[in-house]
Amino acid sequence: MVQVQHRTEPHLQIQDIRTQIHAEMEHAYLSRWLPNPVLESLQLILASAMARAAGLSASERETLISTLMLIYHGLAMHDEIETLAAREDERYRQLGVLAGDYYSSKYYRLLAEAGLVPLVGTFARAIQTINEAKAELERDPLDFTMTPARYLELHTTIHGTLLHSLRTAFVSDQLHWDDTVTHLVRASILAKEWQRAPQIPVTRTMANLSVWQRANAEERKWWKQVVAGKSEDQNRLVSLHVKYGTSSTLFQQVEDEIGLVEHAVLLAGATECLEELRTVFDQLTEVRPIASRLGEEA
Template identity: 25%
Template sequence: MNSYRIPEIAKQYTEYDMIQIHTDLPDFPELRSRLLYAFLNGNTKLSPSSELYTLATSLVQLGLDTHDMVTASNEIKEKKAARSRQLKVLAGDYFSSRFYHLLSQAGQIEMIKQLSNAICEVNRLKMNVYTKMKQFKLTAEDYIHQTVEIKSQLFLSFSEFMADVYDHAWPEVLRSYTKCEVIFEEIFRAESAANFHGSWGFWHILQHGTKEERKQLNLDEADQAKVRTLLHKYNISSQLYQMLDQHVKQLQASIRQLDSDKLISELFHIGEPILRFAVKQPQVLEEI
């Protein structure tokens, strides 16, 4: 298939009334999905299955992301919140089950094995990060790196299949785009004190802040006014904009080195929203 229509196909699994009425879902992994589809279509051996592989992988990712939204505590008394939590668990399980069903129907047993191994690796990485977070041993740099690895892992499972055509281009491009995606999301998190805990800014201040500031961050209910003061003091938004600008320039240079003009054009088109956002950075930085 030449036309990318994965989100439309996925709607038959995601747009159930029960889910839409009683809970919310994470964003569809649009950027990574489009990247995978573009690379698969450029491989003559894999292109006939590009739509199937991309759909299955995106549904697994959506299932994992949905489970990540489930609150840690099961002691929810309010009926609406409890139902939302239960539906997130069920929806995540359902999306993951669709991956098995789609690939098994197509006789793609080897691909089921590849993605299943990738799911195990995602969970291993998450547990390592969770342990470091609980011990407050995570640096801001490590937070970005680990988040990129977790978000990339399912899609990286295709690296072996693409090596004969793209060599090491697929893992490099995937990780680079995913890093842009992560920094992009962190910029918006930095604009809200309510979403600050566990963000890049949180780990940066925990790493570089004073003893009193670190103590303030470790409180169960951090004072949002003080959080905003810390965000401003440490120029969190400004640093993130600079990181995005630097990485976008590196990504653009890497893409231009690819052999396929068609793929280069498609990759720039896929990353256009982030690239367009990065272009506006100088104006934003002046306002910070």
């Protein structure tokens, strides 16, 4: 674990950290073209909770959380390059690359100024792991033979590795944080997958992979035609999701993951942590109107 000096400083609110992160992201020219991203709340809340549980000072917490969020959104910005490249003005693609590099590169300075140089290597290894997982996901995005379990594992690596790096460095002696990070990240991924309505052209999602795994020979034949762009039958696509109950299955998985977090935290006697995470639980299980589910099962 990284050794830090614990000092008493004014209580640091998440809103204060948001302000600091946005200040670090601000760049006169880049911001004219690309707005600052909406900060990923789960990353922010979990990083803040772990830093507080470690007994870090307000300034140390601000540095660590800002560093993690800048790296996370720097990597996420690179995922948007294809979308930016579709715009008529070539500068969007170029500036998307620069913005991602700009966010990520700041972590060297922040950690050095805080005297946390050993964490530079820790986060660098995390970035490598994340990029390797992304590379596997992008290898053949229209290959639906990837299992839902592997898909979830790769996304858990992408969205959880930075948080686990922070956990290992500062709260590895508080064992409930391992399960808390792992299962809340999984719940967040599953919740986002659940909210994605079936649509053509099909993309590789948890729901679509689940349908492929369970589909019969005739349904798989039709699915291949959809992937090849030879069918645009939206109604049949939705009916397959209804038939195999993908929406309800994903939602149940979200609740199961949250249940595992609650069990781990209660077992550790960290009830204050549980109360802190209630808002996250509510956000992940918020039910959207059935009309927006394109006729999927309730």
